[in-house]
Amino acid sequence: MDGLDLRVPSGTFFGVVGPNGAGKSTTLKIATGLLRPDSGTAVVDGLNVWADPAAVKARIGVVPEDLRLFERLSGLELLEYVGLLRGLGRKESQSRARELLALLDLEEAAGRLVLDYSTGMRKKIAMGAAVLHRPKVLFLDEPFESVDPLSVRVLRALLERLVQTGSTVVFSSHVMEVVERLCDHVAVVHAGRVVAGGPTAQLCDGRRLEDVFVDAVGGQSATLAADAIEWLSD
Amino acid sequence: MIGIFIRLKVRLLRNVFRSSGGIGLFLFAIASLAAGILAAAELWEAEQRTREAAAPILASILIVGWLLGPVLLGASDETIDTTRLALFPLSARPLALGMAASGLIGIGPVAASLPLLALAVRADGMVAVLLGIVASFLTLLVATSSSRWLLTVLGNRLRQRRSRDLATIITGLTVGAVGLFLQAVSRLGPGVEIDRMESIARVVRWTPAGWVGEALARLQRGEKVGPILLLLATAALVAFVLWRWTASLERALTEVDDGGTDDNLTGHLVQDRGPLSRLDPRLAAVFAKERRYLVRHPRYRIQVVSQGTVLLIGGAPFLSAVVARNPEAVLMGCVPGLTAGITGSNLLGTDGRALWAEVMALPRLRIILRGRSMAFVTLGLAASLLVTLGVATWTGGWRFVPVALGAAVGMAFTGSGVGAYTSTLAPTLFPDEDNPNPFATTAPGQGCVNGVTTMAGVFIGLLLALPILGGLALARDSVGLGLATAAVAPFYGFAIWFGVTNLAGRRIDGRAPDLLEQLASL
Numbered sequence: 001m002d003g004l005d006l007r008v009p010s011g012t013f014f015g016v017v018g019p020n021g022a023g024k025s026t027t028l029k030i031a032t033g034l035l036r037p038d039s040g041t042a043v044v045d046g047l048n049v050w051a052d053p054a055a056v057k058a059r060i061g062v063v064p065e066d067l068r069l070f071e072r073l074s075g076l077e078l079l080e081y082v083g084l085l086r087g088l089g090r091k092e093s094q095s096r097a098r099e100l101l102a103l104l105d106l107e108e109a110a111g112r113l114v115l116d117y118s119t120g121m122r123k124k125i126a127m128g129a130a131v132l133h134r135p136k137v138l139f140l141d142e143p144f145e146s147v148d149p150l151s152v153r154v155l156r157a158l159l160e161r162l163v164q165t166g167s168t169v170v171f172s173s174h175v176m177e178v179v180e181r182l183c184d185h186v187a188v189v190h191a192g193r194v195v196a197g198g199p200t201a202q203l204c205d206g207r208r209l210e211d212v213f214v215d216a217v218g219g220q221s222a223t224l225a226a227d228a229i230e231w232l233s234d
Numbered sequence: 235m236i237g238i239f240i241r242l243k244v245r246l247l248r249n250v251f252r253s254s255g256g257i258g259l260f261l262f263a264i265a266s267l268a269a270g271i272l273a274a275a276e277l278w279e280a281e282q283r284t285r286e287a288a289a290p291i292l293a294s295i296l297i298v299g300w301l302l303g304p305v306l307l308g309a310s311d312e313t314i315d316t317t318r319l320a321l322f323p324l325s326a327r328p329l330a331l332g333m334a335a336s337g338l339i340g341i342g343p344v345a346a347s348l349p350l351l352a353l354a355v356r357a358d359g360m361v362a363v364l365l366g367i368v369a370s371f372l373t374l375l376v377a378t379s380s381s382r383w384l385l386t387v388l389g390n391r392l393r394q395r396r397s398r399d400l401a402t403i404i405t406g407l408t409v410g411a412v413g414l415f416l417q418a419v420s421r422l423g424p425g426v427e428i429d430r431m432e433s434i435a436r437v438v439r440w441t442p443a444g445w446v447g448e449a450l451a452r453l454q455r456g457e458k459v460g461p462i463l464l465l466l467a468t469a470a471l472v473a474f475v476l477w478r479w480t481a482s483l484e485r486a487l488t489e490v491d492d493g494g495t496d497d498n499l500t501g502h503l504v505q506d507r508g509p510l511s512r513l514d515p516r517l518a519a520v521f522a523k524e525r526r527y528l529v530r531h532p533r534y535r536i537q538v539v540s541q542g543t544v545l546l547i548g549g550a551p552f553l554s555a556v557v558a559r560n561p562e563a564v565l566m567g568c569v570p571g572l573t574a575g576i577t578g579s580n581l582l583g584t585d586g587r588a589l590w591a592e593v594m595a596l597p598r599l600r601i602i603l604r605g606r607s608m609a610f611v612t613l614g615l616a617a618s619l620l621v622t623l624g625v626a627t628w629t630g631g632w633r634f635v636p637v638a639l640g641a642a643v644g645m646a647f648t649g650s651g652v653g654a655y656t657s658t659l660a661p662t663l664f665p666d667e668d669n670p671n672p673f674a675t676t677a678p679g680q681g682c683v684n685g686v687t688t689m690a691g692v693f694i695g696l697l698l699a700l701p702i703l704g705g706l707a708l709a710r711d712s713v714g715l716g717l718a719t720a721a722v723a724p725f726y727g728f729a730i731w732f733g734v735t736n737l738a739g740r741r742i743d744g745r746a747p748d749l750l751e752q753l754a755s756l
Contacts, residue, residue, distance in 0.1 A: 034747060069591065072531050076499075076502070080502055081519050081522075085519055113395070
């Protein structure tokens, strides 16, 4: 990171975009208390992440990019486990786990070990675990990668519902179309800094987000780059 | 194609040496080459009779080891992974030849060829030496091609979770059994008798794996016709293996298996009723999860088996008391409680990559330590109960059972507490689930560090358990003191467990990011 300054308005659907290695995942890890910064502060819902990590973690949900879960638990057991750790109580954990499994179309796989889940199913169960305690702020790193279109719809509806009811969703993605369609605010991160940001409509100003992104990170047009390779045109 | 595969193998080896895994490979290279040179020197110096007996055994061990090793330990050679090659427009025959050739490149083949060449060079006459060199080459070719054929045939099945679990357990048990076997052999006397070697050689030389070894043996005494026929038979075997392998490759390149299973695990993590429902829900959840892992995770099972093996070896002097039906032997039933408890000495590393989920959900990490170590307390109690009742049935020492069980509770808590503290010193990250090698680590030296800390844990555990052991010694002569020990030991053990897990918790509470970074860097 290089002096990154990012403000996420409460109750927004906030997208963090940037090229590979820009610092998106690092930003989310620092904001969620999973990675200690060398300097600087991270504040979530008015609480300093590093001064009161337990209070912050109680308010947030996370789906990290490197998705490692408890592989030897079944899907149902995993959700119950997370619910109990979050202090929901047995009955509440069980009923919420069942409801989420049904919503995420994982009911039939509820008794299978997470180890045997496909990548898309793992994303969905991780999303379920992240929202189980009804977090105020949800941090998602590439949440729609490897997820089928039907499930993307369900996940989008779930996230939109959270935002409508006052939660904030922060997610990083490489897929500009998804960010443009979902997010009301966007930040473009490049080389550890925010190089462009603001309300999506204002930032794009009639242009596509992809073009805004390419301009902001100083990338060349894909068409021009491909044209430079002669044998591709033969 | 052969050239491409050989270059690929050389480049992959070079890259591994340059990467973080290079130290591990370097150590493997040193150990393998040293073993190869020592074996070669030993055979070079050996008498003809010994060389003749050793040749079929050596060839058989190499071929069978090459055949089973990658299956059980998880082959990681990228040049033989058909899933990486399936997208290229390659037909099976050149692919098989390329893969067979690349199999002859590497540290293993070099180390294995040294003793074979020592036998070849000691053959009687120049022609015999040349034939011996051909035999050495054919041995490696049989070993590598049959091994790759087996891997290709089992390819999809090996990717299935159940097969990986099974391979992990079989490997662990095999290593444990070999350890016990070597212990037993070492007590029989120094060296292995030549007569025994010859009797083994007489059997294996007629197996396909032994043909080429038998050829080497006969070359030692200057025979030519017999060895040539055996080498021709081995060459035909190689041709057959390559032919079948080509057919298997064609299937492997077009078949895909997701490796999943259709388990249906019903039931909730924590039941609404029962002893767990009275615990703090978070603690109960961690405990319930860990208990499931003890049953479901093959690496945990191997840990338990390894501890059992250590216990058997370490407890051998006491077995005489059991054999002699001494009723006091029942008191030893509490010892498995201590050792099984200490088995949980890597509570943070075994599931290290998923630790972030617990870090996010829990206010304090000590809950993880306590919940997980409680699972090892129950493991220790189960082991102690089994041994105590078994020994009591055999010796008739039922009057010592209450003391042994009371002490077992104390010992299990003491051992688990020590294990929990040890866990915070050097977490050893288990490799990813798709690696069936139960002894694999994610960084060189990890197992060594964990072994040292565990040994230190055993020592400290024994020190902390001294009051209980003292009580057991008194219980031999006094029923009253025995009952007092049975009553006090559980409270003593619990106090130790509570205090030590508290200390361990202090070491990690608030250090979650550092712990995650430490585990991520492994």
